Amino acid sequence: MTSTYTVIPYESGAWPDALRRTARPEVLERWGAVDRSPHAPRLVVAPDGDGAALLTSRPGTAYVKIVDAVGDVPKAVEAVLSYACEQGLVQVKWEGWTASAEDAAAAGFAPLRLPITHPHGPGEPGAGFVRWLGGRGDGVAEPPPYYRQSTHFTCGAVTALVAQAHAGVEAWESLDRPAELTLWRDATNFPACEPVGLGVAVRRRWPSSPVEVFLDTDGPVLLDHLAEDEREWRAVLQRASRAEAGRLGVPVQARRLSLAGLRDAVGRREHVLLLVSLAAMQGFDVPHWVLCHGAVPGAVVVDDPWFNTAAGETWVDAHLLPVPDGSLDAMSPAGQDGVRGAVRIGGREEGGGGGGGGGGVR
Known part of the structure; x- marks a missing residue:
């Protein structure tokens, strides 16, 4: 990876002017609809400022997730991959809210199988993508499709x-x-x-x-x-x-x-x-x-x-x-x-x- 990037701490509603110009209103509305603070939200911005991505991840894990990439999407994703490699992460995921399968494939991401319990509603992305870094995914067998527990105790x-x-x-x-x-x-x-x-x-x-x-x-x-x-x-x-x-x-x-x-x-x-x-x-x-x-x-x-x-x-x-x-x-x-x-x-x-x-x- 040769891309450089800038990391901006994310604060809901306090978005840079450049982001407001490039991100669709419904994207920013979705970003601010929940409190993402437990999962370290941050914006990674491409060198020229034309592309940016909102990233989150669970604490104690070795991945980062692209919620959306906006503006110049290829440049934004390249910046994210550079960031993830420098952080020593093993994986980048990409939620399919606005990402197309073509953009994901062009950036080296593979599609995730849809969950067995996929709700087909507005509260869940209709697709997801994954890219393993440094060839680490080579030893991962075909994973199971995802199934979410239907109670708090099962x-x-x-x-x-x-x-x-x-x-x-x-x-x-x-x-x-x-x-x-x-x-x-x-x-x-x-x-x-x-x-x-x-x-x-x-x-x-x-x-x-x-x-x-x-x-x-x-x-x-x-x-x-x-x-x-x-x-x-x-x-x-x-x-x-x-x-x-x-x-x-x-x-x-x-x-x-x-x-x-x-x-x-x-x-x-x-x-x-x-x-x-x-x-x-x-x-x-x-x-x-x-x-x-x-x-x-x-x-x-x-x-x-x-x-x-x-x-x-x-x-x-x-x-x-x-x-x-x-x-x-x-x-x-x-x-x-x-x-x-x-x-x-x-x-x-x-x-x-x-x-x-x-x-x-x-």
Whole structure:
């Protein structure tokens, strides 16, 4: 990249005159319709000032997203790519509000598959594009299409369903709200899905799929926010899940899944459901399940079944999301007790079939 650029801090409504002249009113209206401040909004301007782009990104990640490029679009995108490379990022995404497929392709971006739950409404872009920097995307297998959880508590169910559909064990057309809630009902510790219960539900739903649970404590988890009487009966259910894991032959490893082990698993085209805290990425410490399905140098590629529309996020942010190794390691202790939990789902066993169904913590 030879382009230079200028970075201007973004403040809604306080746009430079040049931007007001080049950006259509509906574009500026959309930019200012939400509070993007949690995701570090900034304007990157091409050297001659004729092209500019609004960028945002989740904290603790290794990408930047072009919300729109205005003016001289090719020059604006070239400036963004220069900026992203100098920042050491691995990926640039581009929301398809105003971007054409032709402009995206000319700049080296590939189209993202539309989500299974694509709303076809004004609140979501009709397309999305991605460009990996420095050839880092070469090792990323064909990703799953995006599926957004339909409740605040079914993230575990969604990650398991998407993992199994991506592995060819579950049909994509079966991923819907009934499937999501059915698997959640089997896995839930009310309303969260803790690691052992989720692993047991996966084994019951897909008995041919190897499942392994990693949990660095033998006590009940994700209950620290509850009153004592509310903890007691959920702890009973968690002990029952451990007993069921023993009966079904689901190994429960009394340790965390190391980052190296996680990268090895996804390198074998296995899937890891990882329990994380949303404190770094979203600013609130809520336990949450994400699906790890790929790895690139320095980052793990995840799909997050939830995104924060109030901060201007869309499915383009949450899908094919690279998280640096150190960031992922730092966000994997979840809840006030800092539990580290993961569910590894291997490839289909010889002679096995697949089942059908729907489980999760936001």
